[in-house]
Amino acid sequence: MACKMDITFENGTKMPALGFGTWRASDEEVERALNEALEAGYRHIDTAPVYLNEKTIGKVLKEWLDAGKVTRDELFIVTKLPPHGTRASTVQKYLKRSLDDLQLAYVDLYHIHVPFTVPEVDGPFLMDDDGQIVLETTTDHVALWKAMEKVHEDGLARNIGLSNFNQRQIQRILDNCQIKPANLQIENHIYLQQPELVKFCKANGISVTAYSPLGSRGIEKLLNREVPDLLDNPVVKEIAEKLGKTAAQVLLRHLLQRGISTIPKSTNPKRLRENIDLFDFDIEDSDMVRLNALDQNIRICDFGFFPGITKHPEFPF
Template identity: 35%
Template sequence: MVEPDNLRYTKLSLNTGSGAIPALGFGTLIPDPIATRNATKAALEAGFRLLDTAERYRTEKEVGEAMQEVFKAGKIERQDVFLVTKLWNNNHRPERAKLAFEASLKRLGLDYVDLYLIHTPFAFQPGDDQDPRDANDQVIYDKGVTLLDTWRALEGLVDEGKCKAIGVSDFSLEQVKEIFEASRIKPAVVHVESHPYLPQWELLDYCRKNGIVLQAFAPLGHGLPPKLLEDPVITAIAKRVNKTPAQVLLAWAIQRGTALLTTSKTPSRIKENFELSTLPEDAMRDISEGIKSRVRFNLVAETGVPGFIPRGK
């Protein structure tokens, strides 16, 4: 195997002036609570310094417990970890957004988060049901609140010092522009599905020009067909540079200037996903220019209903 270099320690500056976000992050969308806690702890011990969770994932409590366990062992401190969580669709109304944020802090056992995201641009019917449906099993949307209303509520959380930065998730380029142009506090991060089958070049270009970090989820294609990890361009490069297909894809994401999230329950795979090395320029070019397939695996950006979270959970 090629010896890892410093690529895995890459940080991207935030437009808030509040520091930088680790490019390589660990996502905690893992259904089983015990597996979530164990995987989060393994990720921190492997070297990951960004943890991503969400109200909707229902993993905040376990992520918080894993963090406290590692902190108490004296291995790392709170300020070493960049913690991200998200506001779910049923809490878009400003009065609900503040309460939802406070509830997330309580579950995490923290007094601040580093980044708080609007999970999707879709407002659902306000209430305790995270997936409100009508008699025909159609999502009940909330037309009584705008994205800017919700964004203003998040700006207030920054003013209070409870989150250092705010951003958006699953937004289109047009929706990002809407918030960016109307906001007092600019979005620091745009969190979207992105990989060689969905490179999001236009959105990435806009983010670069405006000092916004694009953070990619599902950078490995989420294991769904067509399998990105089995793409002949990726497997050929992996063989050439003596790395796994996953390591190739994660390195490509960082080298093109994005942050990313990777998820696993297996300690050996978690460690492997951290051991990245810089790809040669020809490999970067082969991926960016040689892969022509275009696939979106998660339709959350079109409906607000996440494709990776089971209904009723």
């Protein structure tokens, strides 16, 4: 079943509310899964150079476009400025690199992936002798956003947005911009609903996309700590049983009914179809209230896999 719901940005752009996440998917997995996802009706694809699979995504998209199975206008492709590119002078370079890899002339939405900067190096991030990530602490969000506005004006990014920025950082951009961010991509799920930040974005005409909507299952290996299992929550399970849906579908539908778009990742054909099959049921108001009450301010994707990143002056959390 195709995604039948759009989120409309303040500038009138429509984005499918349900997208396909691609983090932690190898080239081999993503090639197979993206073909399955396009077959299943996904048209909004979320990627980033740090996921190390943009070339494969580009190859699959080209095959679909060349075969006439989809048109460019039907696709909504999102990518992001990497942490080692988060400075005004390198915005265009990294966007062009992503466009080359994706084999596209423009992306539909270009995010600043994170509000902090690390030095440019060939290969993985630079670590110091104590195993801490080396930081570049001169991050200037106002200059950076101007460079984002320029790539938009040049037609390389149809929309520009932010990811992982906090309210203070977003306000600074709003106070200094010509073009407002169209979208904020943040972690959002039953245990981290961020109602204040979502309300702030809505009040300022910024749409919100939820990443890790299923709690980023499997991330414990990367973080080296326990993370809660959202699918095992008794309230979620009870509502799922009542609706004849899965716990994952309840988690995703909860976000959509809060007016938040979302980008679950799955490389499993059955689960990726399950995750887009969200448009033939509603969670009733009383159950939305119960789900809203599950918020516990538990952040899963806290960037703990970058040791020492919390020392950056623009670390957002």
